[in-house]
Amino acid sequence: MKKKEIYRIAIGCLVALIAYYIFTFDLSSCRRSVTSETLPVSDSIPDTLRFVTLSGSTTYFYFRGEDMGYEYDLAKLYAQSIKKPFKLIVAANTKEMLDAIDSGKADLCITPQAITQTAKKKYQFVGPVERSAMVLVQVKSDSMVTSTAQLPGKEVCVAEKTRAANRLRHLNEELGGGIKCTILRGDTITDEDLIEDVAEKKIKLTFADEKLAMLSRTYYDNIDISVEVGLKQRLSWIVKKDRIMLAKSINDWAKTIPNKSAYLSIYKRYFEQSKNDSDSSSEEIVSTKNKRKHRLTKGKLSPYDDLFKHHAMRLGWPWQLLASIAYTESRFNPKVIGWSSARGLMGIMPATGRRFGANNQQLLDPETSIRVAVDCLLATKKALGIKGNSPDEIKITLAAYNVGPAHVQDAQRLAKKYHHNPLIWSEHIEKYLRLKNDPVYYNDSVCKAGYLRGGSATRYVNKIMNWYESHKH
Template sequence: MRKVYSSLILLLILVFTGACNSGGQKKGGKEAAQKVPDLEEILTAGKIRVVTNYNSTNYFVYKGQPMGYQFELLQEFATFIGVKLEVTVNNDLQTNFEALQNGLIDIIASNLPVMRESEDYIAYTAPHSFSRQVLVQQAYSSDQKGSNNIQYNTLIRNQLDLAGKSIYVQKGSAYVQRLRNLANEIGDSIHIVEIPDYEVEQLVELVAAGEIPYTVCDENLAIVNLNFYPNLDVETPVSFPQKQAWAVNKNAPELLNAINNWMVSFTQTPRYQRIYQKYFLNKRSIHLVDAGFHSIKGGQVSVYDELIKEESQRFDMDWRLIASIIYQESRFIPDAESWAGALGLMQLMPETAERFGVQSITSPRDNIRGGMQLLQWLDERLALRVEDSNERLKFVLAAYNVGIGHVLDAMKLAEKYGMNPTIWNDNVDFFLLHKSDPKYYNDPVVEFGYCRGEEPYQYVREILERYDHYKNVMR
């Protein structure tokens, strides 16, 4: 069904655009030698690989959920073409361009200023927004935190006054090239200090603390940061207003056409306006950061992070996986109770808690420990059938949700119908998903009967997707 749907999407896009784009002509050399997936290959694979940058507006995790301006746009586009969104994070622009050139990613999704001169292999999409780059400087400082002895600083308002100044920017960012161009424009030197291990907002914070004199930031992001650092000034532009867009490889013209057609239409919708306002204009959004459960400012997924880390270490499991399971099960509410009687952070059934010696089922530590004992027990039994640990994790998660019996039934069905019983995606998951169909739950190989398979099917997918986001931002 996915292949049929993908083919229809591709056909509609090609008809709409005329399948013509001069940027799609290969220019030979290194560019032509590297096979770059275009829209047809992306639809066939069922996923689109995207890199974005990690900051408090574009992509982050808040209270366990991935969020962000770029992330929500990407979700909308992935849904539009009917594929899974695969997000990675890298704030080094040069590394991202190399990955794009080598066909390792399909889109660079960030606030890229559209430049007339760029690498031969880069194609910018239609803009998703407009902004200018501004100088971030300290407007005033005080002797110590809370002191009334405020000293106001002399502010730079003329770009000519940047001559001889040291400006700290993220290595490989678009700000580096802009400052080089600006130095040429003013006919004098600007000392550009490229910092490899700091994102733009960390540099903004250093300016606010008085540890560095200047940095450069996109104006819309700079204005958001004024909510956190009121002693900053961001009113001096270092560029004209610029189109901000995504980038794809020029050897993927159908993908470029698809994004452009979608972007031009989507940015005119109320839905887009709500997304932009949510991250850049709504002052209530600053409470996302103030609350602490923000992967950039607070650095926490939940109040139970340290507890989850301690218990995960006991069982040699990744705490970010356990956090993703807990979010799915209870949204980190320790006394949550399901309609079926499951209790606590990891939603243990009373009989399961008794089996594993859980003293207090609503105690966060006891509940987490009991849940991890169940995960370990499931893993040990499924290891006899599924050797690969990464693949086995999907079976374990499904069994945690719906019981190991239904998962074993789905494996038997997969084997009977010529599918691979040790592979989850498009094999065993299909039969668990359809175990509510009499054709399958009445099959002689089935022991545990009817199962509403939609829930465990989505359960596995959602936990692993969230786990990927946690791995992106939580070290």
């Protein structure tokens, strides 16, 4: 073969090789471009996160003008960690909540769902995994039930159509019968109510979800929840199956939270810090020396009586009522900070303080606390349309001071809907405030503020009025 022909062939091969590499590079670039452009829009972390949840004692609730709840606070912690704002969607029921995820109206469901094989086909389970069982709720005593084997012959009360009722039936079958199963029928009976009945010794035993029981134990320190009556269920937040980047982001964050002080603070706030007796603490706050001094000073209820008298004139209430609020909120300790972040002598929330011109540090000053409390009570009366100071009007105002006007307005609308008087406290507003722990009522179309542990609000009013009646002279 001639040298010229060999040279021509070599040049042709070189040109073909270069063309191949150029084509391959262009094709790979094109492929990368197509891949990038055709990624599902949903597979990204949005500029504003949209959380969906149900109202509830451990998920989300609105209290004293602020958003709260264990799952809500955890979700907020995640949003803060990736420096993203968020929007909360409160669904009326589970179907509406899951529809929000399925339709893309919400990015993340923060009401934990049971981790099952069926659910895994549709959703990704993300975030912290909770393990929750049903537990036996009983009053602490030397004769407590210590295992399920001791339940035959004992009465257990549960509400019908609940997970607790199903578990009681199955456990009774597993043990060969013998448990006195009392299934309580009624639209207004909740697991929360039955835990309260156990604490008050109206019934002896009930079953409840472990998380709810843990929360309830911070209100009732005389109950025991140590006996599990079923296997632990694994639960977690969910996102749609195609939200790969969001799922990875949440899971990476979840691996770090058990050791973060912010997470530990949230857990302690809801499941360990006492909420017994008042929003402050079940501990005796005032020293023995100070208590003795107050008792021996004739005509004195507290060191702040002159301040109560001065500010009560703006409100038109007996000054002893302001003293009663202070005793209930703080036991006259001006430096106390409660589980809900309510601060100082009168238990003022930080947001309320800011609204009336006081920062967190200033709220620990007795005079500032009393001044802001009276400002808040006056604003509350105005929001509720209360112009007088009748016993009913005072009790309604006190309830709104405790939980916020929105919940009291919900109770008034419910009272009107069910043919009760929305201007009378006892057996009217009080009744429907208590019923706001029941989904049937707090999801009613007339309610705007959602779930409330309403029983604690009615007890709050009763404590203030009882203390006032005992000390007004």
